[in-house]
Amino acid sequence: MTFFCLLFLLIFLSINVANSQWIIKNLPGFNGDLPFTLEIGYIGVGEQDEVQLFYYFIESEGSPKDDPLLLWLTGGPGCSAFSGLVYEVGPLKFNYLNSSGNRPTFELNPYSWTKVANMIFLDQPVGTGFSYATTSEAYNVTDTLAAAQIYVFLKKWFMVHTNFLTNTLYIAGDSYSGIVLPIVVQEISNGNEDGHYPPLNLKGYILGNPVTDLYNDLNSRVPFAYRKALIPRPLYESIKTSCKGKYVYPDPRNTKCVRDMKVFGECTKDLDIAQILEPNCEYEVHPKPKISSLIGFMDPHSSTYKPSKRWCRYDNYVLSYIWANDKTVQKALHIREGTIEEWVRCNISLSYTENVFNSVDYHRNLSNKPYLALIYSGDHDMLIPYVGTNEWIQSLNLIIEDGWRPWFVKGQVAGYTEIHRHDLYYLTFATVKATGHTAPEYKPEQCLAMIDRWLSHYPL
Numbered sequence: 398m399t400f401f402c403l404l405f406l407l408i409f410l411s412i413n414v415a416n417s418q419w420i421i422k423n424l425p426g427f428n429g430d431l432p433f434t435l436e437i438g439y440i441g442v443g444e445q446d447e448v449q450l451f452y453y454f455i456e457s458e459g460s461p462k463d464d465p466l467l468l469w470l471t472g473g474p475g476c477s478a479f480s481g482l483v484y485e486v487g488p489l490k491f492n493y494l495n496s497s498g499n500r501p502t503f504e505l506n507p508y509s510w511t512k513v514a515n516m517i518f519l520d521q522p523v524g525t526g527f528s529y530a531t532t533s534e535a536y537n538v539t540d541t542l543a544a545a546q547i548y549v550f551l552k553k554w555f556m557v558h559t560n561f562l563t564n565t566l567y568i569a570g571d572s573y574s575g576i577v578l579p580i581v582v583q584e585i586s587n588g589n590e591d592g593h594y595p596p597l598n599l600k601g602y603i604l605g606n607p608v609t610d611l612y613n614d615l616n617s618r619v620p621f622a623y624r625k626a627l628i629p630r631p632l633y634e635s636i637k638t639s640c641k642g643k644y645v646y647p648d649p650r651n652t653k654c655v656r657d658m659k660v661f662g663e664c665t666k667d668l669d670i671a672q673i674l675e676p677n678c679e680y681e682v683h684p685k686p687k688i689s690s691l692i693g694f695m696d697p698h699s700s701t702y703k704p705s706k707r708w709c710r711y712d713n714y715v716l717s718y719i720w721a722n723d724k725t726v727q728k729a730l731h732i733r734e735g736t737i738e739e740w741v742r743c744n745i746s747l748s749y750t751e752n753v754f755n756s757v758d759y760h761r762n763l764s765n766k767p768y769l770a771l772i773y774s775g776d777h778d779m780l781i782p783y784v785g786t787n788e789w790i791q792s793l794n795l796i797i798e799d800g801w802r803p804w805f806v807k808g809q810v811a812g813y814t815e816i817h818r819h820d821l822y823y824l825t826f827a828t829v830k831a832t833g834h835t836a837p838e839y840k841p842e843q844c845l846a847m848i849d850r851w852l853s854h855y856p857l
Contacts, residue, residue: 417441418557424489425726427503433458433488433511437730439528442549447535449736450550451527453482453518454558455511465600465852466515466564468551470581472572472608472835474543474751475744477526478518479721484713485571485837486510486844487518491716499723501716508841513849515564517554521547524747526721529736540753544580548588555595565600567769567852571835572781575607576751579759586766601769603848606781606835610755610789612645617785618670619644619661624784625673625777628664636661669710670779672833678709717742757789760824764793767821771851775832775839776812783828790826795819804847804857811843814857827857 418438423430434456439449457464471481483489488509492502510516520526522543523536530536538546555562568585570578582602589596608614623633636644639653644661647654669675720726721740763770772790774783795817803810804827814827827847832839850857 419731421729423729424503425723425729426501426720427489432505434461439733440550440553442546442553443535445531447531448523448546449529449531449733450523450546451478451520451529451732452550452554453478453487455482455488455516455518457515458488458509458512461515462560462564464514464564465567466517466561467510467567467569467603468517468519468547470519470521470547470568470570470574470578472570472574473525473743473747474522474540474573474577474749475525475747476572477717477721477740477742477744478520479526479717480714480742481571482518483717485835486841486848487516491713491720493713493716496716499719501720506841508837508845510837510845510848512845513852514567515561519547519550521550522747522749524744524749526740526744527730527732527737529733536748537750538748539750540577541580543749544577544584547577547581548584551585551597552588552593552595555597559595562595563598566598567601567603568599569603571605571607573608575604575609575781576753576756578602578604578607579756579763580753582763582768583759586763586768599768601771602763603771603773603851605773605837606775606778607772607786608781609760609786610757612754613788614781614785615645616643617782617788618779621779621782621784622661622665625779627668627673627779628661632657632660632664665779668779669833672710672775672839673777673779674831675710675833676708678711714742757792760789761793764795764819764822764824769851770822770824771827771848772824773812773827773829773836773844773847775834775836776828777831778834778836780834787826790817790824793817793819793824795822795824798823799856806843806846811840811846812857816856825851825857 418436421435421437436454439451442448442450469478469481471478483491486509488506488511489503490506492504495502520528522538523530568578568582585597585599619636622628636657639657640647644658647658649655667677669677772786774786776783796819798818799816801813801815804812804814810830812828812830814825817824829836829840829843837844847857
């Protein structure tokens with residue numbers, strides 16, 4: 398392809414994408430003009446742009462031209478970027494006291510990560526949030542295909558936002574993103590080395606409470622429960638012996654292990670495994686077993702959730718359904734009419750095939766690159782316990798640059814941290830005290846301090 402043909406193609410793509418993005422000055426539920434720059438839009442990926450990925454882009458409240466750019470991938474698979482935006486690290490949060498009936502209202506989040514970074518919140522994979530496809534076949538996605546589409550999305554986004562090409566880029570996300578995100582980072586790294594246009598100024602990646610090695614993630618729940626005093630020592634010792642350290646899908650012929658695991662379940666059944674300090678919610682078993690259900694993912698407005706008589710964190714998520722399904726809201730967001738039947742916070746009916754069950758090798762590959770990595774875990778998360786996360790980090794056999802120590806916010810212990818290194822690759826592991834799945838939802842002030850220090854290359 399000649400230079401002029403390539404230039405024409407880039408201009409054509411830029412115009413095409415530019416016609417599908419809008420600056421939003423105000424939102425239903427927020428009083429007055431937004432005090433930050435919000436852009437929303439669609440970017441098409443696939444041979445015929447048959448997959449239309451929806452995104453929210455929020456400029457940094459600091460210095461947009463100097464601050465890093467974070468692409469945020471919410472987990473699931475199938476949880477909307479809006480969930481990460483309003484419940485975790487974005488500049489808005491629901492005002493529960495002043496929201497009533499079908500009129501949810503927002504207030505500003507003083508601990509938004511947009512205080513220190515520009516952020517793209519992406520509805521991915523297709524079928525998530527407001528993202529949609531123009532053909533039924535295009536809804537069939539795998540882990541590796543989802544990662545490839547995210548990379549294409551980024552390249553097209555930068556073609557329109559060329560003023561951000563020099564900003565340092567980090568790929569960030571949590572939960573199930575622990576599978577897809579390292580693949581995305583590998584795709585970008587390979588693309589840069591192969592001279593793909595545009596070159597992306599990739600600096601590293603950020604993962605919170607990540608699914609990584611599914612079997613060992615789940616297997617670590619038993620030692621985690623013992624460390625947190627959820628089960629007595631005699632039971633723990635009996636389980637270790639009878640199950641021989643393998644607690645997931647025990648052999649039904651091993652009656653002692655099966656019996657011990659049943660007792661384990663009785664000890665923990667009244668806890669919310671996403672945050673062991675909170676009560677469990679009532680669930681029904683979903684008929685379609687997937688990784689998301691295996692790790693304990695449930696959500697209101699799905700067939701798996703029954704409202705509880707006592708407060709449950711999942712009750713907070715109801716406001717997002719009311720707000721995002723309001724036709725006035727969808728008009729304000731320029732949602733294309735007829736592209737989705739109903740917005741759901743987490744879509745468990747995706748036509749999605751999990752084809753990567755362990756992403757540790759991607760981390761191992763990336764540890765040979767000059768990247769920075771931040772892996773953090775809520776230390777009261779039994780969904781994806783920090784115990785398993787710490788184990789796979791140790792398996793990378795990196796040099797310990799800074800040993801295990803507490804980190805502080807306002808003079809109080811906010812968690813513990815350790816820095817690992819291999820040549821120019823640095824991996825920071827951090828726990829966040831008394832937080833669940835995922836950490837910023839429970840301790841936003843501490844998590845903002847963590848990301849601010851880390852992005853500034855300052856020790857936690």
